[in-house]
Amino acid sequence: MAPTPSGNPSVRVHVVSDVHGNARDLARAGEGADALVCLGDLVLFLDYADHARGIFPDLFGVENADRIVELRTARRFAEAREFGARLWAGIDGDRDAVVEKAVRKQYAELFAAFPTPTYATYGNVDMPHLWREYARPGTTVLDGERVEIGGRVFGFVGGGLRTPMRTPYEISDEEYAAKIEAVGEVDVLCTHIPPEVPELVYDTVARRFERGSRALLDAIRRTRPKYALFGHVHQPLARRMRIGATECVNVGHFASTGKPWVLRW
Numbered sequence: 001m002a003p004t005p006s007g008n009p010s011v012r013v014h015v016v017s018d019v020h021g022n023a024r025d026l027a028r029a030g031e032g033a034d035a036l037v038c039l040g041d042l043v044l045f046l047d048y049a050d051h052a053r054g055i056f057p058d059l060f061g062v063e064n065a066d067r068i069v070e071l072r073t074a075r076r077f078a079e080a081r082e083f084g085a086r087l088w089a090g091i092d093g094d095r096d097a098v099v100e101k102a103v104r105k106q107y108a109e110l111f112a113a114f115p116t117p118t119y120a121t122y123g124n125v126d127m128p129h130l131w132r133e134y135a136r137p138g139t140t141v142l143d144g145e146r147v148e149i150g151g152r153v154f155g156f157v158g159g160g161l162r163t164p165m166r167t168p169y170e171i172s173d174e175e176y177a178a179k180i181e182a183v184g185e186v187d188v189l190c191t192h193i194p195p196e197v198p199e200l201v202y203d204t205v206a207r208r209f210e211r212g213s214r215a216l217l218d219a220i221r222r223t224r225p226k227y228a229l230f231g232h233v234h235q236p237l238a239r240r241m242r243i244g245a246t247e248c249v250n251v252g253h254f255a256s257t258g259k260p261w262v263l264r265w
Helices: 055-060 062-073 077-089 095-113 128-134 173-183 214-223
Strands: 012-016 035-038 118-120 139-141 145-149 152-157 188-191 227-230 240-243 246-250 261-264
Touching: 055 062, 055 095, 062 077, 095 128, 145 173, 152 173, 173 214, 188 214, 214 240, 227 261
Parallel strands: 012 035, 035 118, 118 139, 152 188, 188 227, 227 246
Antiparallel strands: 012 261, 145 152, 240 246
């Protein structure tokens, strides 16, 4: 919990999402804030804007990264999986172990950059089983849980829904809905993925609809939080909109902007 500082009539919370390896800016993201909220996707597996960055090009080279981005952008997911399988067949060692080693290297740097206090949940590309190992005192990991920050109740739901991309933390619609239900009524509802609204889930650069949650949309309409905050869609058609009493905000693609979204009250 981050109480309102003595003599300070307001609370300032900085919110980031889709960090994707940007440890340098993450280390400054909490400056001037009473708390930092992180909505996940710490790992950088493949940067669609710069194909030379990430675990994939480190393992397979930029040309192969170019090719898999081309296939995925064209929604040729079966071809992309076959292409990826051929590449992995040429790697010595267990695939999961190779990826986890690379993710651990990124997590060590990223979790060290979190300020105190930080409240964080997982993104769809994250590996939840590693988080509690790297989270230091002052970093609270929440998923399907609530916490009070400065007198307001924040609810956190991490992960994404199943897609052809098959990222590490995709779960069933039923499991996701159960976490939304567990959070209940809150002042600020924090998730990695957006509610299932076309303007909020469409990525204008990737030219595709990402998966949003119908259960999240229903909960927003039913419980009427003051804010619903999320990320996941890097270049959304709409960055914010009001749904009933709730201000829905995509807090931005932190990997590229390096700037947190600011919430004050």
